[in-house]
Structure formats: C-alpha cells, structure tokens
Amino acid sequence: xxxxxxxxxHRPMLPPxxxxxxxxxxxxVAEQEHPFAPLEYFQxxxxxxxxxxxxxxxxxxxxxxxxxxxxxxxxxxxxxxAVRLHPSSLFILENVLHGIHMEGHRIQHATLSSGLLxxxxxxxxxxxxxxxxxxxxxxxxxxxxxxxxxxxxxxKEQGPESLxxxxxxxxxxxxxxxxxxxxxxxxxxxxxxxxxxxxPLIHSHGLxxxxxxxxxxxxxxxxFVNILHxxxxxxxxxxxxxxx
Numbered sequence: 001x002x003x004x005x006x007x008x009x010h011r012p013m014l015p016p017x018x019x020x021x022x023x024x025x026x027x028x029v030a031e032q033e034h035p036f037a038p039l040e041y042f043q044x045x046x047x048x049x050x051x052x053x054x055x056x057x058x059x060x061x062x063x064x065x066x067x068x069x070x071x072x073x074x075x076x077x078x079x080x081x082a083v084r085l086h087p088s089s090l091f092i093l094e095n096v097l098h099g100i101h102m103e104g105h106r107i108q109h110a111t112l113s114s115g116l117l118x119x120x121x122x123x124x125x126x127x128x129x130x131x132x133x134x135x136x137x138x139x140x141x142x143x144x145x146x147x148x149x150x151x152x153x154x155x156k157e158q159g160p161e162s163l164x165x166x167x168x169x170x171x172x173x174x175x176x177x178x179x180x181x182x183x184x185x186x187x188x189x190x191x192x193x194x195x196x197x198x199x200p201l202i203h204s205h206g207l208x209x210x211x212x213x214x215x216x217x218x219x220x221x222x223x224f225v226n227i228l229h230x231x232x233x234x235x236x237x238x239x240x241x242x243x244x
Contacts, residue, residue, distance in 0.1 A: 010111075019114045019115075023097065026108045027074060051085045063084075074108075099190075128182055137239055169228075169231065170207075
C-alpha cells in the first residue's frame with residue numbers, strides 16, 4: 001500500500017458528476033512556478049477518455065475543468081464538472097499530488113470531494129483501471145523490458161488535423177506517466193521515469209512512439225489504448241495497436 005506523505009481527506013459530493021480538489025501547500029506557491037502541469041495532464045487524459053477504465057466507454061468518459069483559483073497564499077482549488085471516470089481515477093489523482101509533493105512543492109493537506117466513491121469507502125482502492133472492452137481494433141501487448149515501441153496502424157490515411165489530435169493525446173498521456181500518475185507498488189511514487197528514446201514518427205498511415213527507461217505497468221498503456229479507442233470511434237479508424 002502506498003502511504004501518502006501529506007494529509008489526504010475524501011468527502012462525498014452530489015451530484016456525482018461534480019468533483020472538487022483543494023490543496024494546501026506548506027509554503028506559498030505562485031502559479032508562475034507552474035507546479036500544476038501534472039494536474040493539467042490528468043484533466044486532459046480524462047477528457048480524452050483515458051480514465052474511464054474497463055467500466056465506461058471511452059467516448060462517454062469525460063472530465064471538464066470549470067474553475068481553478070487561489071483561495072489563500074498557500075491554498076488552491078480546482079472544480080470539475082461532467083465527471084464520468086472510473087473510481088480508481090481518484091487513485092491516479094492522488095498519485096499526481098504525491099508527485100507534485102516529491103518534486104518540492106510540499107503539500108500539507110489535500111481534500112478531494114467526489115461522488116465517485118461509494119459512501120462506505122473512505123479512500124479509493126489502490127488499483128489502476130484497465131482498458132475498455134471489446135476493442136474495435138487489434139491490440140497486442142508484448143512489452144517485457146524497459147524499452148517499448150507503440151505502433152498504431154490506421155485503416156485509411158489520416159489528415160493533418162486528425163494527426164494533430166493523436167499527437168496532442170500522446171503528449172498528455174506521456175506527461176501523466178512521467179509525472180507519476182500511474183504509480184503503483186511495483187513502480188512507487190518517485191521512481192517514475194519513462195522517457196522518449198527518439199522523436200515520434202507521425203504519418204498519415206500510422207504512428208510510432210519510442211520509449212526507454214519505462215517505469216509503468218500495462219495499466220498505463222491501457223489508458224492510452226482507451227484514448228486511441230475514443231479517437232477511433234470519433235472517426236480516425238485504427239486497424240491495430242502494438243506495444244512491444
């Protein structure tokens with residue numbers, strides 16, 4: 001079990017499509033210091049369907065940031081609507097906060113208000129969600145080392161706008177991986193790396209992404225597969241995805 005180095009409280013919230021996060025830091029934090037990028041990655045991946053897990057179709061999974069502001073010199077809040085996420089996405093959000101803390105912006109207390117947790121649970125289960133099935137394309141996962149190739153083949157050629165959506169999704173997902181969102185007991189907070197070995201190859205007929213020092217399990221890649229699933233259903237049809 002991952003122990004958090006700061007106080008963390010969970011509160012129920014109705015309706016369940018709303019969520020609020022309040023974070024009090026040990027010292028004042030200026031927004032220009034940009035400690036909040038990991039939270040932006042979390043929201044972007046969630047909005048793309050990457051955090052619906054095995055229970056919510058990627059095109060129906062969502063998260064919309066509706067407010068973000070400074071409550072005092074050391075306290076900030078984030079308000080979300082259209083919350084349709086797997087309950088374990090709260091564990092991923094806790095991991096993100098853990099990463100921010102370990103990067104030097106030390107958190108004193110975080111309060112997460114959400115309707116995603118059943119009333120009898122005081123905290124999310126520390127598990128990562130899986131990919132939604134059935135998949136509309138062939139998916140093969142054969143990664144067994146610290147290097148990985150992600151290869152995406154399209155059914156038909158994609159135009160520049162479509163390719164830009166895939167590229168943006170890639171950077172959001174990679175950012176969440178690198179900032180510890182998919183930490184677990186095997187890869188605890190503070191050990192997450194996962195670097196690009198070389199620039200991605202993004203072509204009209206397919207995509208290739210190259211990773212090294214991978215410190216993330218298959219569930220992290222399941223999140224990216226869910227994002228690809230959503231983009232497929234929105235018109236950018238995919239023939240196959242290979243992770244090796």
